[in-house]
Amino acid sequence: MKSSAIAHSNIALIKYWGRSRDHDPNLNIPSNDSISMTKLGLSDDIHLQTRTTIDFSDIYEEDTAILEGEVLTERRLERILRVVNPLRKIANIGYKFKMMSENDFPTQAGLASSASGFAALAIAAADALGIDFSKEEISTIARLGSGSAARSIHGGFVYWNKGNSHETSFARQICGSDEFDMSVVIAIIHEGKKDVTSDVGHESAYTSPFDRVRISKSQEQAKDIEKAILDDDFSEVGKISEENCKYMHAVMMTSNPPLFYWHPNTLKLIKSIQRIRKESLECYFTIDAGPNVHCLCRHKDIYELEKKLEEMECVDKTIIARPADDSYVTREHLF
Numbered sequence: 626m627k628s629s630a631i632a633h634s635n636i637a638l639i640k641y642w643g644r645s646r647d648h649d650p651n652l653n654i655p656s657n658d659s660i661s662m663t664k665l666g667l668s669d670d671i672h673l674q675t676r677t678t679i680d681f682s683d684i685y686e687e688d689t690a691i692l693e694g695e696v697l698t699e700r701r702l703e704r705i706l707r708v709v710n711p712l713r714k715i716a717n718i719g720y721k722f723k724m725m726s727e728n729d730f731p732t733q734a735g736l737a738s739s740a741s742g743f744a745a746l747a748i749a750a751a752d753a754l755g756i757d758f759s760k761e762e763i764s765t766i767a768r769l770g771s772g773s774a775a776r777s778i779h780g781g782f783v784y785w786n787k788g789n790s791h792e793t794s795f796a797r798q799i800c801g802s803d804e805f806d807m808s809v810v811i812a813i814i815h816e817g818k819k820d821v822t823s824d825v826g827h828e829s830a831y832t833s834p835f836d837r838v839r840i841s842k843s844q845e846q847a848k849d850i851e852k853a854i855l856d857d858d859f860s861e862v863g864k865i866s867e868e869n870c871k872y873m874h875a876v877m878m879t880s881n882p883p884l885f886y887w888h889p890n891t892l893k894l895i896k897s898i899q900r901i902r903k904e905s906l907e908c909y910f911t912i913d914a915g916p917n918v919h920c921l922c923r924h925k926d927i928y929e930l931e932k933k934l935e936e937m938e939c940v941d942k943t944i945i946a947r948p949a950d951d952s953y954v955t956r957e958h959l960f
């Protein structure tokens with residue numbers, strides 16, 4: 626009972642930050658709707674994807690999960706089990722598993738490796754166990770590992786409806802990868818692992834006095850940006866994305882304990898992106914739970930923008946990406 630899947634990471638345009646306090650925190654039901662673009666890296670070696678293979682068999686005496694060659698223990702293994710156990714229960718199969726997973730991009734650098742990772746795991750595990758789930762149902766299972774993984778099941782532009790139960794909190798596609806022209810240059814200024822993972826950061830969002838405002842604003846912005854995507858209005862999408870990103874970082878910085886994901890060079894990049902927008906080409910920033918900056922643009926501008934950002938001394942490297950297609954099952958196994 627072996628299967629493999631490939632899923633891509635995503636960048637949130639409307640951010641998920643903080644779990645709903647009305648539900649079991651382990652369900653990862655968010656306090657607001659969110660929207661993202663699933664990313665396909667355009668260089669030869671970085672497609673911004675995770676490949677995961679899982680095998681269920683009576684030859685295994687215990688559940689083993691290996692990420693990038695490292696055997697996972699404690700909380701990290703527990704998160705894998707949160708995805709696999711409900712599927713084992715549905716399939717009524719008690720076998721232990723061996724899982725291996727590899728990313729073709731830096732893990733935990735704010736590039737959403739957990740999104741692609743748990744999306745690939747949910748798809749591979751359901752397929753290996755012979756469960757015939759819709760994409761929406763798979764999305765609910767991926768969400769149990771990491772909220773943003775709910776969105777990486779789909780390609781293109783994706784809307785995660787916060788819902789009010791496990792069954793109703795899933796992502797759906799707004800439009801496919803070719804239906805809205807937007808690409809992204811990711812400016813990497815720091816590749817190290819972050820001090821506080823988003824999984825932990827979500828727990829303190831509610832302590833910020835700005836949390837309520839961010840939640841209600843995000844609900845409005847999610848509706849507005851969905852419309853702008855469908856209307857092919859890049860300026861509006863960019864403008865709302867920047868605003869929503871600032872709201873999230875304001876909440877992070879004013880939570881207890883406070884979370885400062887930005888580095889000094891993050892602000893430098895924000896200023897540069899504003900300058901580039903004024904002087905030459907239309908682009909907008911957004912930043913997840915890390916110091917690196919995603920710069921949104923129309924596809925025709927991507928190489929010029931990449932060059933401008935690469936020229937900045939504080940930028941270690943750039944990754945360019947366009948919307949990816951849906952995640953999928955593959956027969957190319959890791960073991």
Ligand code: PMV
Nearest residue numbers: 637640641771772773823914
């Ligand atoms: O899915 P998590 O628990 O890694 O949370 C993702 C949080 C952000 O990346 C900051 C925002 C988002 O919506 O992806």
